[in-house]
Amino acid sequence: MINKKQCVAMLLAGGQGSRLAPLTTHIAKPAVPFGARYRIIDFSLSNCVNSGIDTVGVLTQYQPLELNDYLGNGNAWDMNLRYGGLHVLPPYQAAHGADWFKGTANAIYQNINFIKRYDPDYVLILSGDHIYKMDYSIMLQEHIDNNADATIAVIDVPIEEASRFGIMSTNADGRITEFAEKPKHPKSTQASMGVYIFSTDALIKYLEEDEQDPDSQNDFGKNIIPNMLADGCRLFAYLFTGYWRDVGTLSSFWSTNMDAIGDLPDLWLNDPDWRIYYRHSFNPPQYVGQTAQVTHSICGDGNAIHGKVMSSVIFNNILIEPEAEIHDSIIMSGTMVGKGAKIEYAIVDRGAVIGEGAVIGGVKESNELTVIGKDVVISAGAVVQPGEVVTENR
Amino acid sequence: MNAFGLIFADSYDVALDKLTEHRTLAAVPFGGRYRVIDFTLSNLVNAGIRNIGIITTQKYDSLMNHVRAGAEWDLNRKSTGLTFLPPYSSEDIRKSVYENRLEAMQSNMAYIRNMREEYVIMTSCNYIGNVDFDKMLEYHISTGADITGLYTKNPHNKAGDIPSTEFIVEKDQTVSDVRITSDPAEGACIAANAYILKRQDLLEVLEHTIRENKTSFRRHVLIEAIERGYKFMAYEAPETLLFLDTISSYMKSNFELLDRGMRDELFYNEYRPVITKVKDSAPTKYASEAKATNSIIADGAVIEGEVRNSIIFRGVRVKKGAVVENCVLMQDVLVGEAARLNYAVLDKNVTINDCRMLSGYITHPFYVGHGENI
Numbered sequence: 001m002i003n004k005k006q007c008v009a010m011l012l013a014g015g016q017g018s019r020l021a022p023l024t025t026h027i028a029k030p031a032v033p034f035g036a037r038y039r040i041i042d043f044s045l046s047n048c049v050n051s052g053i054d055t056v057g058v059l060t061q062y063q064p065l066e067l068n069d070y071l072g073n074g075n076a077w078d079m080n081l082r083y084g085g086l087h088v089l090p091p092y093q094a095a096h097g098a099d100w101f102k103g104t105a106n107a108i109y110q111n112i113n114f115i116k117r118y119d120p121d122y123v124l125i126l127s128g129d130h131i132y133k134m135d136y137s138i139m140l141q142e143h144i145d146n147n148a149d150a151t152i153a154v155i156d157v158p159i160e161e162a163s164r165f166g167i168m169s170t171n172a173d174g175r176i177t178e179f180a181e182k183p184k185h186p187k188s189t190q191a192s193m194g195v196y197i198f199s200t201d202a203l204i205k206y207l208e209e210d211e212q213d214p215d216s217q218n219d220f221g222k223n224i225i226p227n228m229l230a231d232g233c234r235l236f237a238y239l240f241t242g243y244w245r246d247v248g249t250l251s252s253f254w255s256t257n258m259d260a261i262g263d264l265p266d267l268w269l270n271d272p273d274w275r276i277y278y279r280h281s282f283n284p285p286q287y288v289g290q291t292a293q294v295t296h297s298i299c300g301d302g303n304a305i306h307g308k309v310m311s312s313v314i315f316n317n318i319l320i321e322p323e324a325e326i327h328d329s330i331i332m333s334g335t336m337v338g339k340g341a342k343i344e345y346a347i348v349d350r351g352a353v354i355g356e357g358a359v360i361g362g363v364k365e366s367n368e369l370t371v372i373g374k375d376v377v378i379s380a381g382a383v384v385q386p387g388e389v390v391t392e393n394r
Numbered sequence: 395m396n397a398f399g400l401i402f403a404d405s406y407d408v409a410l411d412k413l414t415e416h417r418t419l420a421a422v423p424f425g426g427r428y429r430v431i432d433f434t435l436s437n438l439v440n441a442g443i444r445n446i447g448i449i450t451t452q453k454y455d456s457l458m459n460h461v462r463a464g465a466e467w468d469l470n471r472k473s474t475g476l477t478f479l480p481p482y483s484s485e486d487i488r489k490s491v492y493e494n495r496l497e498a499m500q501s502n503m504a505y506i507r508n509m510r511e512e513y514v515i516m517t518s519c520n521y522i523g524n525v526d527f528d529k530m531l532e533y534h535i536s537t538g539a540d541i542t543g544l545y546t547k548n549p550h551n552k553a554g555d556i557p558s559t560e561f562i563v564e565k566d567q568t569v570s571d572v573r574i575t576s577d578p579a580e581g582a583c584i585a586a587n588a589y590i591l592k593r594q595d596l597l598e599v600l601e602h603t604i605r606e607n608k609t610s611f612r613r614h615v616l617i618e619a620i621e622r623g624y625k626f627m628a629y630e631a632p633e634t635l636l637f638l639d640t641i642s643s644y645m646k647s648n649f650e651l652l653d654r655g656m657r658d659e660l661f662y663n664e665y666r667p668v669i670t671k672v673k674d675s676a677p678t679k680y681a682s683e684a685k686a687t688n689s690i691i692a693d694g695a696v697i698e699g700e701v702r703n704s705i706i707f708r709g710v711r712v713k714k715g716a717v718v719e720n721c722v723l724m725q726d727v728l729v730g731e732a733a734r735l736n737y738a739v740l741d742k743n744v745t746i747n748d749c750r751m752l753s754g755y756i757t758h759p760f761y762v763g764h765g766e767n768i
Contacts, residue, residue: 036677037677262682282670283661284426284427284661284690285691285693287690288688288691295683298676298678299678304657309680
C-alpha cells in the first residue's frame with residue numbers, strides 16, 4: 001500500500017553562494033551553519049515537515065560532500081520514509097550524455113523522472129538558501145482555490161530595493177499580469193521569494209518546451225515564468241507576510257543571525273508550534289564559568305564560556321577563555337578564543353583559533369564586517385583590521 | 395565485541411524517593427540534557443556491544459519514551475539491537491514485579507538463551523561514569539576469571555545511610571567476600587553492580603537458582619561462586635563513578651559537572667561520547683539582563699534572571715529578577731519573576747510563581763515533584 005503524494009518539493013541546493021565566501025569555500029551554501037545550531041537548509045526542510053510535505057528532492061551540485069553527510073537519509077527531519085522522504089539528487093550521467101545543471105529549470109528538468117515517479121498533483125520549488133518560517137500548505141490551498149497553473153510566493157519589499165528582485169504586477173484577484181526580473185524601474189513592490197507551486201502537468205510541459213529552446217537560460221525567473229505568462233497561463237501571487245530573509249551576502253547573513261537573539265526576536269527559534277529540525281551532534285550541555293558574562297545572545301552545546309559575550313551567536317564546542325570579549329559576532333563551532341582576545345562585529349568560521357589578546361574587527365557602527373575563515377589560526381596579540389577577510393594563518 | 399549487555403533499569407539500591415516515584419531509576423534526568431540510561435547505554439555501545447537487553451519491571455513509560463528503539467545509539471539494527479524486557483516475558487518464572495536482580499534475570503532466561511555472544515556484561519543504573527567496559531572485558535579474559543565485578547575505592551557521593559555492596563578484595567585482586575555495609579570505611583571496595591561472566595555460566599547459575607528457589611544475587615550467585623572455588627576477580631574502575639543514592643547525593647553528583655576535570659572525563663572522550671535522545675530544541679537564550687555563572691545550561695533554556703552554581707535542563711525558563719542558586723532544574727521548569735531558589739531540586743514541568751522563595755540545604759535539598767505549581 002502506498003500513499004499518493006499530493007505535493008512533492010524540489011529544493012534547489014546546488015548554488016555556489018560565492019557572495020558568502022569564504023564561508024562557502026568548502027561547503028554548499030545550504031550547508032552553511034546558521035543560528036547557533038542549524039544549517040541554512042534546515043529552515044526550508046523544517047517548513048516542509050511542518051507543512052505536511054514529506055517527500056523532498058534536494059538538488060545538489062556545488063561542494064556536496066558535507067551537505068550530503070548532513071542530509072543523510074533525512075531522519076533528522078523525519079524524512080526517512082519507506083515511500084517518499086528525502087532524496088539527494090545530484091547531476092548524473094544518462095544515455096544521452098551527462099550535464100551539470102545549467103539553470104534552476106534545467107536542474108528540475110533533469111530530475112523530471114523523480115517527479116513523475118511520485119506523480120504528485122503539485123510540485124513545490126524551493127531554494128535552500130533562505131531563512132524563513134512559512135506554512136506551504138496555506139499557499140497550496142490558495143493555488144488549488146485559484147485553479148492556478150503556478151503560484152509564486154511574494155513579499156512586499158521597499159520600493160528602493162525592488163530592483164534587486166523579480167517583481168510581479170498583479171490584478172485585483174492576485175493574478176499575475178506582468179513579471180520583471182530585476183527591473184530598473186519596478187512597477188510594484190511584490191518581490192518573488194523563489195518559492196513556486198506548479199500544477200504538475202503545467203510544470204512538465206513548460207520544462208520540456210524550455211529544454212528544446214537552445215537560447216533559453218533554463219531559469220524559472222528568466223524563462224519558465226515569462227513563457228507561461230505569454231501563453232496566458234493562470235499565474236497567481238501569494239503574498240507572504242511572515243519573516244523571510246535572503247542570506248546571500250555576508251552582511252545579510254550576519255544580520256539574519258542577529259534576528260534570532262533578543263527578548264522578542266524577529267526570528268523566533270523557540271516556537272513550539274514551528275520547530276526547526278536539524279541533525280544533531282552529541283555535545284554535552286554548555287558550561288558557563290565563574291567569570292562568564294553572557295547577555296543578549298544565543299548559544300549552542302558543548303561550549304565552555306569564561307569570558308564576556310554580548311549580542312552574539314555562539315555555536316557548539318567553543319572555548320571562550322577568561323577576559324575574552326565578544327560583541328556583535330557570530331562564532332562557529334569548534335573555535336577557541338584565547339584569554340583577553342577581543343572580537344567585535346565579526347564572523348569567525350569553524351575551527352578557527354583566536355590567540356590570546358588578539359583583536360579582531362571593530363565597532364559595528366563602522367559597518368565593516370570582519371571574517372576569519374575556517375581553521376584559520378590568529379596568533380597571540382595579532383590585530384585583524386575591521387573589514388578584513390582572513391583566510392590564511394597570521 | 396563478543397558480549398551482550400544486560401541493563402537493570404530499576405532502582406534496587408537507592409532511596410531517591412520521589413525522583414523515582416513516577417519513573418524507573420534509569421529514566422532519572424541527569425546533567426542538563428541526559429537521563430541515567432544514556433550513560434549506561436553509551437558505555438555499552440562505545441565498548442562495541444550491539445545487543446542490549448533492558449530489564450524493567452514497572453514505571454517504565456518514561457524510559458521507553460526516551461530510549462525507544464535506540465536509534466540514537468545506532469541500536470536500531472536489522473539483526474541486533476535493543477530489547478526491552480518487561481515482566482511476564484517468558485515462562486521461567488511468573489512474577490510480575492521482580493524484587494531483585496536475580497529474579498529479574500530468572501524471568502528473562504529466554505532472552506539470554508537467544509543471545510549468541512560468549513559473554514554478558516550486566517550493569518545497574520545506580521551510578522554515572524564513562525566506564526570503558528571493553529577494558530573490563532579484556533581484564534576478565536586475561537585474568538581467566540569466571541566472574542568479574544566492577545568496583546571503586548572512591549565512590550563519589552555515596553550516601554552513608556544507604557546499604558552498599560562491598561567487595562573484600564585480596565592482594566591478587568580476587569574477591570573473598572561480598573558484604574552489605576552501611577557507612578563503609580574509607581578506601582573500601584564499593585561494588586558498582588556491574589559484572590561480567592560467560593553467558594553459558596550465567597544460564598547454568600540461573601537454572602540452578604530457580605531449581606533451588608534462591609533469590610539473592612549476592613548470596614546465591616556471588617558468595618556461592620566464591621565458596622565453590624570459582625575465580626571471582628575485582629576490577630577497579632579507573633573512571634570516576636558518581637552515585638545517585640539519595641536526593642542529596644543525586645544533587646551533589648549533578649554539581650560535580652561544574653568541575654572541568656569531571657566534565658572532561660565524562661564528556662570529552664573522543665571515542666566514547668555520551669549519547670542521548672535528541673529534542674530539536676532551540677539554542678540556549680540569554681536575555682539582556684541575564685547573569686549566569688558556574689552553571690551547566692542546556693539547549694532550549696531561556697535565562698532572563700540570575701543563575702549560579704546550578705544545572706539547568708532543556709526548556710527551563712528563569713524569568714527576570716529571579717535568582718537560582720545551587721539548584722537542579724529539570725526539563726521545562728518555569729521560575730517566575732523575582733523568585734529565589736537555593737539548594738532546590740525541581741522535577742520536570744514545575745512552575746514557581748513570581749516572588750516565591752524556596753531554600754533547602756546541601757544535605758537536604760528542597761525537592762518539588764513533577765508538574766507541581768508553587
